[in-house]
Amino acid sequence: DVQLVESGGGSVRAGGSLTLSCVASLNGVSSVRMGWFRQTPGKEREGVAAIERDDNTAYADSVKGRFAISKDNAKSTLYLQMNSLKPEDTAMYYCAAEHPRSRPQSALTRLSPDGYDYWGQGTQVTVS
Numbered sequence: 001d002v003q004l005v006e007s008g009g010g011s012v013r014a015g016g017s018l019t020l021s022c023v024a025s026l027n028g029v030s031s032v033r034m035g036w037f038r039q040t041p042g043k044e045r046e047g048v049a050a051i052e053r054d055d056n057t058a059y060a061d062s063v064k065g066r067f068a069i070s071k072d073n074a075k076s077t078l079y080l081q082m083n084s085l086k087p088e089d090t091a092m093y094y095c096a097a098e099h100p101r102s103r104p105q106s107a108l109t110r111l112s113p114d115g116y117d118y119w120g121q122g123t124q125v126t127v128s
Contacts, residue, residue: 001118002024002025002026002097002099002100002117002118003024003025003118004022004023004024004025004095004096004097004118004119004120005022005023005120005121006020006021006022006093006094006095006120006121006122006123007020007021007022007023007123008020008021008123009093009123009124009125010124010125010126011126011127011128012085012125012126012127012128013127013128014085014086014087014127014128015084015085016085016127017081017082017083017084017085018082018085018125019079019080019081019082020036020079020080020082020093020095020123020125021077021078021079022034022036022077022078022079022080022095022120023075023076023077024076024077024078024095024097025076026076026097026100027076028073028074028076029071029072029073029076029077029078029097030053030071030073031053031100032053032097032098032099032100032102033050033051033052033053033097033098033102033105033110033115033116034050034051034071034078034095034096034097034098035047035048035049035050035051035069035095035096035097035110035111035115035116036048036049036050036069036078036080036093036094036095036096037093037094037096037113038089038091038092038093038094038125039091039092039094039122040090040091040092045094045113046060046091046111047060047110047111047112047113048060048063048067048080048093048111049063049067049068049069049080049111050069050110050111050115051069051070051071051078052107052110053104056107057069058107058110058111060111062088063082063089066082066083066084066085067080067081067082067083068080068081068083069081078095078097080093082125085125085127086127087127087128088127089125089127090125090126090127090128091124091125092122092123092124092125093122093123093124093125094119094120094121094122095119095120096113096116096118096119096120097116097117097118098115098116098117098118099117099118102117
């Protein structure tokens, strides 16, 4: 199985920034789709950002222009740079990855939990 470990969450004032990291137990992260999701109590898990094998990216409308997803293949690490944070960004943030042997998936599943096979434990982001 693929292990994903997130870090970088915390508490920040509105307008501030945070960078989340996700280390994957993969031999590089360039060959799999990876994404960031968030969830608040009582709500469904929401796709925030995704990056494909070919580096194409996708963002939820609510974070476009404020968040940026990137990856460092040498470090097997996925990042989420979050700027201009708002209180409504408060959530548990999860890193996700598809199975390394997955066939290429539809772009429609980039921000859907159905497009991923492995999940991290989450890191809390609180914006006040």
